[in-house]
Amino acid sequence: MRRTLAVLGWLATAGCTWAQIPILRVRVLDYARVPDTALREFAAPASEIFRHSGIEAQWPTCRIQTRQGDCEPLADTEVFVKIVRLPATQRRHGAAQFGTTVRQGARGLFSYVFWGRVEQAARDHGIAPSLLLGHVIAHEAGHLLGLEHSAGGIMNEQLTAPELLRAMQGNLHFTDEQGAALRDVLAPRVEARDYRASSAASR
Numbered sequence: 365m366r367r368t369l370a371v372l373g374w375l376a377t378a379g380c381t382w383a384q385i386p387i388l389r390v391r392v393l394d395y396a397r398v399p400d401t402a403l404r405e406f407a408a409p410a411s412e413i414f415r416h417s418g419i420e421a422q423w424p425t426c427r428i429q430t431r432q433g434d435c436e437p438l439a440d441t442e443v444f445v446k447i448v449r450l451p452a453t454q455r456r457h458g459a460a461q462f463g464t465t466v467r468q469g470a471r472g473l474f475s476y477v478f479w480g481r482v483e484q485a486a487r488d489h490g491i492a493p494s495l496l497l498g499h500v501i502a503h504e505a506g507h508l509l510g511l512e513h514s515a516g517g518i519m520n521e522q523l524t525a526p527e528l529l530r531a532m533q534g535n536l537h538f539t540d541e542q543g544a545a546l547r548d549v550l551a552p553r554v555e556a557r558d559y560r561a562s563s564a565a566s567r
């Protein structure tokens with residue numbers, strides 16, 4: 365009987381993953397007057413990184429100065445990224461750090477992305493600014509969902525030449541464990557409810 369329940373539970377979960385792809389929605393607030401091309405095109409590589417882990421990601425953007433785009437007030441539960449320009453005095457210090465996530469306990473509240481550094485590194489390494497911006501935003505979104513740094517993938521502490529080369533090849537992703545953790549964060553309640561429903565039905 366226990367075995368039947370376990371199998372039903374597994375089927376419900378498997379059915380759930382087919383029917384219901386976890387969706388991540390991160391609002392991107394542009395305070396830095398990022399050029400149109402970069403603000404329009406970062407979403408494709410950022411989404412591709414999450415799609416590789418079985419997650420559909422949406423990146424509605426708002427230009428703060430001109431109130432263009434998705435500029436509705438933020439909901440309490442909404443995660444967001446602010447793209448900012450650092451004051452000149454802070455530009456050199458930690459130049460390889462492209463962003464940071466503000467946390468409350470283990471929970472990420474929001475992230476900063478430092479546009480000047482992204483733009484400069486894109487120039488230095490011959491990578492499209494939108495491609496680098498997409499990777500930096502995906503990295504910070506990983507933090508917002510609770511991931512820590514890890515060697516080698518998109519959650520590497522710094523995105524330096526080897527990571528940027530892999531980024532250009534479309535080959536810089538979350539690890540399998542990180543992907544599983546992200547899917548858990550995004551879809552725990554759905555699976556728990558389906559599991560309870562299937563257990564009740566089998567009694």
Ligand SMILES: [Zn+2]
Pocket residue numbers: 503507513520521
């Ligand atoms: Zn980080």
